[in-house]
Amino acid sequence: MMRASGILSLLFVASALGGVIEDFEYLSVEDMCGLLPQDTSLLRPSTCDNWVRCPNSLEAAVEQGACASGLYYDKDLGRCILASSAKCPYKGLGATEQAKNYCANETDGSFVVDPSSSDCRGYILCKNGKQIRANCPNELIFQPTSRSCVYETQYHCPKSSTKRSDPACRSLPNNTRLADPVHCDQYYECVSDLLHIRSCPALSAYDAALGYCVNVSEVACYETAALPEPENTFCLDEATGSARVGYFADDLSCAHYYICNKPKAGKHDTEPRHLSCPLGQYFDFEKLSCRDRLNVRCQLDRCVGTNLTYVNVAGDCQSYGRCSGGATVSTGLCPSGYYFDERNQGCSLTNYHYIACSA
Known part of the structure; x- marks a missing residue:
């Protein structure tokens, strides 16, 4: 069961990472800024001395620049400093490592260990001939034999002395957020050059331009991100805030009714059964029966x-x-x-x- 559960977790994270996130370094600067909060500054990918500043409003344009001779751009300081004092994430990054295809002998949909991961959280999904790099959810690590995410007590991670950054975070300042291109109620965050998936609180979603979660009614999602289906609150008594349990008439149709199960973990039933009486009959709440209409x-x-x-x-x-x-x-x-x-x-x-x- 642990293997199956781990694979489900992998599928969830990998599907969320699909598309523009794993290709962040290859996007145009305009598309990069579309994923980032307004007025974000970053190191231009694959360079050491070029920088990009995202627009601070919808009317403004992307600004680009290059450091003076002998200087490198420090992404966390947000300015150019002496090259001898700067750490460039692209300097010395081996082309062989970037070009190696770890999915060459794997079937489509396989999960393989990411050798560039220093903490065993990274893995690679082989999809349509592409290598999609992702991380296991928090508190889990990738087990190369079972090819699933497991708890740290189930696998000893051979620690690496070399720390590798996530491709989507190499050029971004620490704690920078990126919009999720699929789910509007989620976003990504670069922490110590590793990409983490985050979720917004209930009834809120991630505003791509503002860079934080706001009320769902006010959110401006990333252009391809979708809001989740509204939570079913039929089994919640809004007047008292308590859960409803039992059989209840549908408040929109005389012929339908709901069955609300007992609360779980203190939360009302969010997936009640919604049933219909036979044609010509209505639900009678007093007798808990379908009767002649x-x-x-x-x-x-x-x-x-x-x-x-x-x-x-x-x-x-x-x-x-x-x-x-x-x-x-x-x-x-x-x-x-x-x-x-x-x-x-x-x-x-x-x-x-x-x-x-x-x-």
């Missing part, structure tokens, strides 16, 4: 979920509603002394006192 009092649109043309109107047995497309489009009134009979689809002298239309 005419025997159930429902204040919602009675045209929803029926193939009838005319229906009784709640609270008035002489009136009727005309249905079209599963909704009431107009109402009518039977002649004086007549009552609408939904079963026979017409006005009748007999008042059947259907519960559906009784006051």
Whole structure:
């Protein structure tokens, strides 16, 4: 089970890393800045003395520059310093290491150890002939035999004396954030040149331009990132803040109902079962049963979920509603002394006192 769980974790992280993140060093400066907060300054990838400053507003342009002779750009200080005092992440980076294909003899979708990882968290996903580098989630390391992320107690990591930076973080200052190109409620952060995935708190998402999480209603996501589906709060009593447990009528349809299970870890059921009564029946909350729709009092649109043309109107047995497309489009009134009979689809002298239309 640990192997299966680890592989699922790998798939999650690798899918999130897909696309522009692993190719960050090869993007145009404009596309780099699209992933970064406004006014971020960085070392231009594959150089030691060129820098980029991202726009500080939507109207501004990317600024680029080069250090004077004898100087290198220090990404954390954000300025040029003496080359002898600077540490350039691209100086001495072997072309052989960059070009080596660790997926050459692997099948598509395989996970292999990343030899450039100094803390055993790194791994490589072989996808469509490309090498996608990623890290195991926090507190986990990559086990090369099982090819999965495991706890540190399950595998002894042979520590390397050489620390290698993550390609997406080599040119970025420490603690710089990058937008997740897939999930708007997540983002990445470079910490000590290693890339970490982060999640925004509930009901918030990552604003690509601002560089931090904001309320979902105010967020400006990265152009390809999507917000998660809203959490189902039907089983949460908003008035009291407590969880609802049991069977409940759908507040949007007379013919549907929910089953709310007991809370887990103090949280209400976010995936309640949503069921439908057979055609012609409504859910009766008092009897916890699906019953003939005419025997159930429902204040919602009675045209929803029926193939009838005319229906009784709640609270008035002489009136009727005309249905079209599963909704009431107009109402009518039977002649004086007549009552609408939904079963026979017409006005009748007999008042059947259907519960559906009784006051």
